[in-house]
Amino acid sequence: MAPQLDSYFKQVDSLSDHFIERLRKAVAIPSVSSEDERRPDVVKMGEFLAEQLKALGASVELRPLGKQPHKEHLDLPPVVIARYGSDSNKRTILVYGHYDVQPALKEDGWATDPFTLTVDDKDRMYGRGSTDDKGPVLGWLNAIEAHQKAGVDFPVNLLMCFEGMEEYGSEGLDDFIKDEADKYFKDADAVCISDNYWLGTEKPCLTYGLRGCNYYSIEVSGPGQDLHSGVFGGTAHEPMTDLVRVMSTLVDSSGKILIPGIAELVAPLTDEEKSLYGDIAFTMDNLYESLGSQTSLFDNKERTLMGRWRYPSLSIHGIEGAYSAPGAKTVIPAKVIGKVSIRTVPNMESADVNKLVYDHVNGEFAKLKSKNKLTVSCQHDGKWWVASPKHWNFTAAGKAVEHVWGVKPDLTREGGSIPVTLTFEQATGKNVLLLPMGSSTDAAHSINEKLDKKNYIEGIKLLGAYLHYVAEEPMKEG
């Protein structure tokens, strides 16, 4: 029996100005985690959340994470953990979000002040953190408040985990989650994370897979210091020459990874999987719009989605140590570090990928017969993640989407990684669902980040509805 949600929905609608005001207050706190001097604002944002949660009757703790690694003068911002309800007859859902944001400066090209929520005539709400991830985080708080004011019983026990360092590598969080898995989080029956985006702008989705990422440094060094190309060009082995030649053997212009053995690690495409891509609400025009160009590798959506979700890719991000400014400088850099990453997919194990990369890079460098020195190393790796979309957690979310938005959601994967997803799955052993609020045009991490008012308000309805459907799903695991 479908839950009765009308009074809750009506309450969300009538509180919408209040909810936007709450988001405005949150956006006004410039909680930029990557900038040392903004750390007090990050802490302030954590405290703001804690106060709001307490006012709603939740039990809240601000948990310190110690000093920031490599910046011992800085305390990490606290993790805000909270519980709302502890009825043993109800399911317990653990939700995660983050209250820190990416850097933003008006002069980067923002049309409006990034820390002043500004609603335009199309009800787009601009502001840093609006969609990533203050809107979704406040969505849970708003859902609680609307239930209270509508007099509707809250359908589950809600455990909340909101961190303040997501945009800076979630420093300290992994160990915290592992530690609390059998303590604060031990009742969790499933996990829900609202920190990603619809594939397009019209159709909601549930996300059940992410690619992993192995990030490599390829360092070539030779001379004791940078050299003048006039004086030394033609007399010394140049590290840049070697690095460029080695990097040119990694991937071709069609995106094909040239490292032997990588393709063999990839799970074969089954007919069943292949058949899923045609139905996804995505068009090549969506891709061209988000690319800002028509420079796609493929001319059809199925192969494009596979390229993004289920095949590995290799990108060359840049070079540290080489000349990178505008203008002209005649330097022979003494030490250059190529930055390359591979997006990984089932069944690529990190250690296997590393070995193939190391063997290939070292082999190609040996062919050059250079007197320079090359070292290749994996700077960090994060595993891919694929959950079962047949689990009740997904079934409940799918029904909630259909109730709120009137359409069945697409079941999607993502090309990027959200490492905390895998951490929650591994630490709790429970199903993890990614339930996005914003859409593909929200420009998270870019200038003019926004959240559409409709996505925010209907998103609040969705989060509440999801919890109602969760409460009604049969107990079997999917």
Place this chain on the structure above:
Amino acid sequence: MAPQLDSYFKQVDSLSDHFIERLRKAVAIPSVSSEDERRPDVVKMGEFLAEQLKALGASVELRPLGKQPHKEHLDLPPVVIARYGSDSNKRTILVYGHYDVQPALKEDGWATDPFTLTVDDKDRMYGRGSTDDKGPVLGWLNAIEAHQKAGVDFPVNLLMCFEGMEEYGSEGLDDFIKDEADKYFKDADAVCISDNYWLGTEKPCLTYGLRGCNYYSIEVSGPGQDLHSGVFGGTAHEPMTDLVRVMSTLVDSSGKILIPGIAELVAPLTDEEKSLYGDIAFTMDNLYESLGSQTSLFDNKERTLMGRWRYPSLSIHGIEGAYSAPGAKTVIPAKVIGKVSIRTVPNMESADVNKLVYDHVNGEFAKLKSKNKLTVSCQHDGKWWVASPKHWNFTAAGKAVEHVWGVKPDLTREGGSIPVTLTFEQATGKNVLLLPMGSSTDAAHSINEKLDKKNYIEGIKLLGAYLHYVAEEPMKEG
């Protein structure tokens, strides 16, 4: 008859503390031409020079060069031009130097404050500009003063041209020199530039050749903005992939330029030229020391010197627009610009080189079948220069070196370019001599730039002695 220089030399010795003090005052003015906020200091340094010259009885003009191109809020620093003596029975020598310096910050790794001249226990005088080029510029002033105080008649009329933008492309100077060639500089019988270095640390040299430099930008663009490699990796043509692949076809790790046709433009090596390299005071250990490594392309000095002086070389300096910071960023840069230069030698004409580069780069890019866009352009070019070392200007300098240092100088070329050399030659039609004061270990442009006290003081003697020998050389052109 050899000129009588003893009383001049003695005067230089007895004034040496005074001359070092003059250099200390000059180094203390941080005349960094590339930093907008230092522009007042550059101007101050020009005024300091002008005052010193006036005090010595020279006629001096500070000539404005107008606004700085692309920085219309900034006035270019003035060219300091001066004349000392106007006796029509004497030869007139035009000397050039520059009073601006490279940037320098203590935190770059300087052992001492870069703008405080600091003399160590080995009489090495550390400070930005000590050797490049404040020491040599003041050398001319010191030579005048020592003549005055010794009561020795100054042997030539001296025309001076000291600019304040050499370290930033000598903005505005070329046109100035061309304009003044038949005006202020019209009496010049020859030109002398002291702005380069000995090949090693023990033996002085006269320099009669320079390589040219064609500097290229190779721009590859595709997406409308930087992309996230998780979201777009595997779906779009990546500009970095294309650029790296194109740049890998330019030069191999042994330094061989792979662009077809370049080698054919190079003047063949004659037996006569080949025989000159053996006698040059240079060893592979000199190279290893200045490289800070043993990563040389060749294992003998002759081929090394040819690589530096008489063969072209191609260096990849870096990439603008790609990720260049420490750490890890998963960006797909939307537009990347490879910076590549070719050092040119006789008989490579710039237009021919450009055509070969453009054809090759465009051809290699076409092979990639990428949807991205590539444009290649020559950012700037400066021609190679080779003078006649048999001209009286060189003969006089050779005799002066032998008188001061007790050895015949090496006749050398340089791998780098000093574009003003060619400008003076073309504008005045006169022989140009490069007469270095400092040695190969002076670290111009690097941290801990220095000038040995011995090179400074003997260098002042050398500049004066050179003018005396110039006065005695027979009138024929060499």
